Amino acid sequence: MTAPTVIHVATAAPYDVVVGHDVLDRLRDLLPAGVQRVAIISPESLEGLLDPFAERLEGLDVIVLQVPDGEEAKNWEVAAACWESLGEEGFTRSDAIVTLGGGATTDLGGFVAATWLRGVAVIHVPTTVLAMVDAAVGGKTGINTPAGKNLVGSFHEPAGVLCDLALLDTLPREEIVAGLGEVVKCGFIADARILELVETTEPSELTPDSPVLRELVERAIQVKADVVADDLKETGGRDGHPGREVLNYGHTLAHAIEKATDYRIRHGEAVAIGCVFVAELASRAGALSADVVERHRSAFGRVGLPTSWQEASFEDLLATMRVDKKARGNQLRFVVIEDIGRPVVLAGPSEDDLRASYDAIGATR
């Protein structure tokens, strides 16, 4: 088996993302020196993945905080239950949290780590493609509120991220496909080679042991690492680049769709639809050619992701989009691309263009 790849995230508090097969032995190296207690935050449904950790964390006091599966964990009640447990255990600033799960778990666990004692160390051990390529890297943490997705949270960078591709062996196919939504997104915003790989590989060959899947995972992590190293807190980019907001490509509509479906749609699926929507919007604003719009449909569609959706009214979605974090006052702002790897911000598109773009993703082609 090939040696692990280490992707360095060069922010003010730098850390490594280790990617490879059977790399759980690296966990100990990623823990900050002096840690005596570890709280593993993980969903009940992934209990079967916990066994290898006992051996790897031998000599430390380990507690397991079981949380609900997926999006059900991203709310203040679950965060409060975790705070309660950490209090009972007398968890201090020299202790550390390890998250083990998909992006919902790393978001919740990261938020608990960010808020307990105003911040304790967290190591993410993502178990989905989506969490490996995106959620576990970059320090965004958060929970949902009735008003929408990720509306409460903070930036709290991990001390390290361990992506063991062997953990994907039990991941259902639809979840692998959903994770590819964020990977293909990275292809459009920054790394054209990702699109070439997706377009030339049989989708059924993108399995956990496939070298191409590994390359896609590593490339997407590199895209994210480069972006957050430049603009960790999403305050803006340089020379017309949107900065960290670029990673939100497709997310304005995606989050509104997730809320509208009560989170029954997978995040990566909603992102695929949202990316086709912003491509349509960019085309209407005269920024993007029709062939690149169609390339969105073909690349996301090729890996098995949805590219059309029309299950909520435009008015409802628009109301949710208004609380997107990129909005400023009454003005909606979207990240669009002018070509592959050339992202810009489109501020205040007309309601007619928004509606027409939504209509355009309603028709299956």
Ligand SMILES: NC(=O)c1ccc[n+]([C@@H]2O[C@H](COP(=O)([O-])OP(=O)(O)OC[C@H]3O[C@@H](n4cnc5c(N)ncnc54)[C@H](O)[C@@H]3O)[C@@H](O)[C@H]2O)c1
């Ligand atoms: N913080 C960020 O930068 C960031 C980035 C992208 C996405 N996110 C968030 O991540 C979440 C989506 O993450 P996700 O797609 O990983 O979803 P998820 O965490 O809900 O996991 C998806 C499903 O896969 C199951 N699962 C996870 N690992 C498994 C394994 N190895 N074997 C079998 N089943 C497994 C989970 O139990 C769950 O049912 C969303 O809440 C999204 O907002 C955050």
Ligand SMILES: O=C(O)C(=O)C[C@@H](O)[C@H](O)[C@H](O)COP(=O)(O)O
């Ligand atoms: O890391 C980022 O920045 C992103 O925008 C990555 C997104 O894929 C991710 O879904 C993120 O959680 C969305 O952030 P939000 O600020 O819109 O909640």
Ligand SMILES: [Zn+2]
């Ligand atoms: Zn996302």
